[in-house]
Amino acid sequence: MTTVVWFRDDLRIADHPALAAAADDPGGVVCVYVLDEASAGIRPLGGAARWWLHHSLTALAASLAELGATLVLRRGPAGEEVPRVVAEAGADRVLWNRRYGGAEREVDAALKRELRDAGLTADSLPGGLLHEPWTITTKEGGPYRVYSPFWRACLAAPPPARPLDAPDTLRDAAGPVRSDRLDDWGLLPTRPDWAGGLAETWQPGEVAALERLETFLDERVDDYADDRDVPSIDATSNLSPHLRWGELSPRTVWHRATEPGRASAAFLGELGWREFAWHTLFHAPDLAERNLDRRFDAFEWAEPDAELLGAWQRGETGFPLVDAGMRELWRTGAMHNRVRMVTASFLTKNLLTDWRVGERWFWDTLVDADQASNPFNWQWVAGCGADAAPYFRVFNPLLQEKKFDPEGRYVGRWAPDSAGRMPIVELPFTRERALAAYARIRGS
């Protein structure tokens, strides 16, 4: 038997259930990644994500080579490319780890049917979440709409499966299979090459991801609960892009973080938010398009204003914490969580801009942009998401700055000129305008 292992958002060799299951196949294994920008409903990657993918695939190919296997690269609709790889390899089994987005599930289900109809074995395995979304349900059997009871239910469920070891060795069966050259995919920016700051900030790949996890657990997890909201302190794990690309499995993070002696409850709770976002996407596949709170379908967003939007994107609003966050994002492909909330609130509440506009900008610029966490959090900040708060939250960016960057360290690093700029809007007026727009839909 020869097995094709189809890699997707799981660019790792440890705790990779599909790879582990294929490792002992006497006919060998063909490892393949398909760049699918063509299947219906698959969202094309943003620029920062393409940069990360290039480097993460390079790292994965090196790890597989050490085990004796080749990473085959193909571009096109997965429903066509995977069967071609199977035919070229003469394989009789295809394995992959599950995805949870709506369009992805349709692609996978159709392919599984087609392969099975052709007499092959085709199986999908869990590996991208702590719990499968259909296992965490309310008493009535539906999905949770609020985080706290959701997370309590996760904590009461059987613990996530223990992570699997990476295979010691693989028997490569990719010989007869054609592969693209990664450089030909043009994932890296060239003219202009805006990725210098990304390269200075990040090292994509599983080896770097595991190192980051260990450093965080050894040096920072004990202070995480106290310091996680202060953007000038390097207090958080910075694991989000590694989790996004599956260079690290959440099960690995969970089991390392729950070893005795670690004060990790607050950190695990954040993994819980990731889990909640993905479970929400599973039940609401149009999360990036449609308001979870349908009352917001009637919300009166302001007319699009290219000048105001451009000022927000460039970090030229005259509100220092907003400007610092937007510039950090542009330079590094990331932004501290507290500042993500403030910048998103400023766009949706003070500029009264539809959250989907901001979501798309983050999608293009974040290295950790994922199809669950990004729209989930944008909806949460906009007020139409999965939120238990009974009121309409409008962050004041000046008060947030006073509270979370009192000495101006974060602002001084990213936007020292911002305080001297003329603010592009008036806070009291725009706050009242947002509250009035909400009042008009509240009872609907």
Ligand SMILES: Cc1cc2nc3c(=O)[nH]c(=O)nc-3n(C[C@H](O)[C@H](O)[C@H](O)COP(=O)(O)OP(=O)(O)OC[C@H]3O[C@@H](n4cnc5c(N)ncnc54)[C@H](O)[C@@H]3O)c2cc1C
């Ligand atoms: C408007 C907005 C958009 C966002 N878009 C994304 C996104 O596209 N991808 C993404 O991974 N996170 C997103 N987040 C959540 C959060 O900002 C990042 O996960 C966090 O800043 C990553 O830093 P860290 O790895 O140091 O997190 P830590 O504080 O160390 O947390 C550990 C892990 O928990 C997860 N996590 C933490 N907070 C959240 C959260 N609110 N929602 C979901 N998962 C969370 C991440 O995987 C993170 O790596 C967004 C938040 C906002 C407000």
